[in-house]
Amino acid sequence: FEMLELQAEAQVLFERDWSFNRGYVARRYDLDYVQRAVNQAPAVWEIGAGANMAFRKSVFEEVGYFDELLGAGAAGCGDDSEMWYRILVRGHAIAYNPQAIVYHEHRKEVATLKRQLFYYMRGHAVAALVQQAQQPQSGYARYLYRKLPTYYFHLFKHLLRTDFPAYRGRTRTLWMEVKGVLSGIAFYYRHRQPGRQTAATQPRVVAKPYPLVSVIITCYNHGRYLLEAFTSVWEQDYPAVEILVIDDGSTDDTRAITLRYPSVRYYYQTNQGLSAARNAGIAHSTGQYLLFLDADDWLLPQALRTNVAYLQQNPKLAFVSGGHHKVYTATGTVKHEQWPVTSNHYLHLLRGNYIGMHAAVLYQRWAFDTGQYDPSLRSCEDYDMYLRLARTFPVAHHTTSIAAYRLHDTNMSSNTALMLSSVLAVLKRQQPLLKNAKEAQAYASGYAIWQAYYAPSLPRRAIEPASSLAAPSLLHSRTSLPMLKKLLKNHAPGFGLRLLHKANLYPGYRPAVGQVASGDLQRLRPFSNEFGYDRGGPLDRYYIENFLQKEAPSIRGRVLEIGDNSYTLHYGGARVGQSDVLHVDASNPQATFVGDLSNAPHIPDNTFDCLVLTQTLHLIYDFKSALRTCYRILKPGGTLLLTVPGITPIDRGEWKETWYWTFTDKALQRLFAETFPVGHVDISSFGNVRVATAYLYGMGLPEVDQAALDYYDPQFQVINAVRAVKHAPLA
Structure with a gap:
């Protein structure tokens, strides 16, 4: 909104204190905007004013029409902000475009301005109560009855110091604003009708409820840590949570501490071990999603919201896992554990437990219908569960840190002999289930890796x-x-x-990870043929994932990713309205489209807001046709995010027969000039001689320091990335 004129005192007052102008930077409001302020009354009124908005009719058909209790002729205002709230909580987005300008004629007389502000605040109060009725966890009642009075109290004190006795500025409208709030409260309770249904506002008005998350805390003589664990759950910005403590026969004050907090449910059992305690938690919990938190660990901020978003985007996932922090109590140091695994999760789990911490995992309740934790396992029951589920169902992993793992001398994991025997026993259970040579190779690699991991801590005769x-x-x-x-x-x-x-x-x-010396490069074979996955993670993923993080705002709306949708879910999050996957194999459970990107006439034109195409184009022989398909199926203004290899090893396994190409930045410039005509194309390039050498030798991400990773030499391009926006013709 721009003001039509600014001459009279009333117009100046309105523009100074109530302006509709939201600045000259484009903004996007979505479900994430609401969830960041969950329980704290999301300030949807900041979005603007309804008079300068264009809506999709299909959105009204889903969320309902404007509430007739609000707006001119009723409460007086608030119908637009209440509608925006409904739109956002249903997962849609609202874009603020500063180039779309509507002029507003401000009232010229102070008396008419006062009347205008009276109805603004009356409608504001009614809208808050309507939103509170729709979503009891939204926090609008607390805002209206506590935060708003506090705001006006402090504003009144400020005006007494600055305006009294001149009675100018905001002082002239303050009383009418307060009267508007009081009138709005009275208006709502006078006109509300229980079960009220207006022309399509109910029941579709009510936002989708948050799925309940059960946080199951197992505890054996770790009562002293419980309050910290509870607090980490209470401080989450996700509203639908229940906490259960399963006391596995503790002899300390676990019971007494838990019973101080009525909201935490307490269950006692004689000591039966961690598996039995977790199974008891499953039985007593009621949530759709389950998280297992050891009593001596804690959740990091936004942990639940992050993992819930993945499961909501893809209900077929049995679980989603993230990164974690290792906290060494003896030294006070923290190590960030983040393993980039985006596909072939079962193979990666055969090679090792890349998840590393159970609290970083959020499960679907139905995942335990196929079996629960094995009470015969004294440890590694979580690794056993990961393998069993990943063998059968799709799972996802991301690198956002979810929880903190406290390492001290009473951890079960400090018993290395027990851990080695348990992890090998768990891994051996998978041997009869191996289906092909690739799985057998991953199994053998994992067996050796586990022995190498625990052997240094064992007496020689134990090895x-x-x-x-x-x-x-x-x-x-x-x-x-x-x-x-x-x-x-x-x-x-x-x-x-x-x-x-x-x-x-x-x-x-092969030198150990982190122990490579310059003389070790005088060899004819690499340290690893696994692209660094077995040495801490591939180097190329550093550039790929940094690129996607930078371009994350483009991953929105309807998104198509090739192979799987792990990057869509991780970097798009709540901005994604619909996630699609294109795969050449019709048996892939994640595939919503099946076919070859270079020949996909069945995918409709102008369909997707974003395409995510990472490390795939080099496997397509007719890559120009693939890019023409990308251009065709993108909506006008839609974005292709592409990464391709430059200097690279060639896969010896699944992709060795179709690894056709590598690309330089100059090749991409010419290629996109042909395939994305008049579109906007940005090309980024990453790498240097040190990174290229390390990558060719199979070294992992932890073996190259940050400064080397971030240095760029165009002569040694390891990864090239493209952000290409399809031309959007002017209306």
Whole structure:
């Protein structure tokens, strides 16, 4: 809104204190805007005014029409902000475009301005009570009866100091504003009708309820940590939560502490172990989603809202997991654990537990219909559950930190002998279920990785029988060479193995993660053929995910991603109205479209607000046709987010037969000039000689420092990224 004129005193007062102008920067309001202020009365009135808005008719058909209790001729105002609230809580978005201007003629007389503000505030109060009735957890009643009076009290004190006795400025309208609020409260209670249904406002007016999350806290003699765990749940910005404590036979003050808080439900059982305690939590809980929090850990801010968004976007997911923080109590240090895994989750879990912390996982309740935690497992019951579910159902993972894992001397994980025996027992359960060579390879890799992970903390005899080191006939047996190599691998120090490798006596030597020396590069084979997944995560994902994070505002509306929708859910979140997946395999449960992107006439034109195409174009032989399809199926103004490899190893596994291309930034410039005519195209390039070398050798992300990752040398392009916006013709 722009003012038509600014001459009279009343016009100046209105523009100064009540202006409709929202600035000259484009903004977007969506469900995330509401959820950030959940329980605190989201300030939807800040969006603007209804007179300069254009609506989709289909939205009215879903959320209902304007409430007849509000607006001119009734309460006087508030019908627009109440409608915006309904639109946002149903998952739609509202865009503020400063180039679309409507002129507003401000009242010229102070008396008419007072009357205008009286009805503004009356409608404002009625709208708040209507919204409170629709969503009891919204916080509008508290806003109206506590926050607004407090605001006017402090404003009155301020005006007494600055305006008295001149009686000018805001002082001239203050009483009419307060009268408007009081009148609005009276108007609402006088005209409200229980079960009131106007022309399509009910029942579709009521926003979708928040699914209940059950936070199940298992506790055995960790009562001293409980309040911190409770507080981390209470401080979440997600409103629908229940907390249960399953006391697994504690002898400390767990019961007494829990019973201080009536909102927390307490259940006691004789000591039966963690699996039985979690199963009891499942039985006693009522939530649609379940989260298991150990008593000595805590949730990080926005944890529930983040993970719930994933499950709401894709109800077929059995669980979603995120990153976590490891907090070392002895040193006071914190380590951020974030493993980028976006697909093939079962294979990655065979190689190792990339999730790492159970509280970072949010489960669907139905996931436990197929089986619960195994009470025979003394530890690693969570890893067993991950494997069983990922074997059968789609799951998702992201790198947003969800919870904090407190490491101290009473953690079960400090018992390395127990952990090693348990994790190997869990992994062995998957062996009969392996379906192909790739799964068998991942299983073998995982078995070795777990042994290597726990072996340094175990006594030598727990790893290899002492007699094997002293066998007098070792060097004379037919198996002496393999046995010798095994002994060297398990017992020789790193520098000794490096020397043996240089002498060609141990060609299979691979330096440990973080221990690569310059001399180690004098070799003909890489350290890893897994793109760094087995050494802390691929280097290229650093650039891919930073690019997507930067372009996250474009991941909105209806989004199509190739292969799976993990990036859509992670970076789009609540901005995504509908998530689609294109896959070449019709048996993929996530696929909403099946086919080849280079030949997909069945996908309708002008359909998607965003396409996410990461590390896929090089696998398509006719890549120009694929990009023409992208242009065709994007809506005008829609965005393609594309990443492609530059300097790269070639996959030896699933993609080796279709790894056709790599791309430079110059190739992309010419390619998009042909396929995205008159569209807006931005090309970014990442990499340098050090990163390229590390990537080719199979080194992982933790092995390259931040400064090296962020340095760019155009001669060594590891990843190239494109943001291409389809031309939107003027109306």
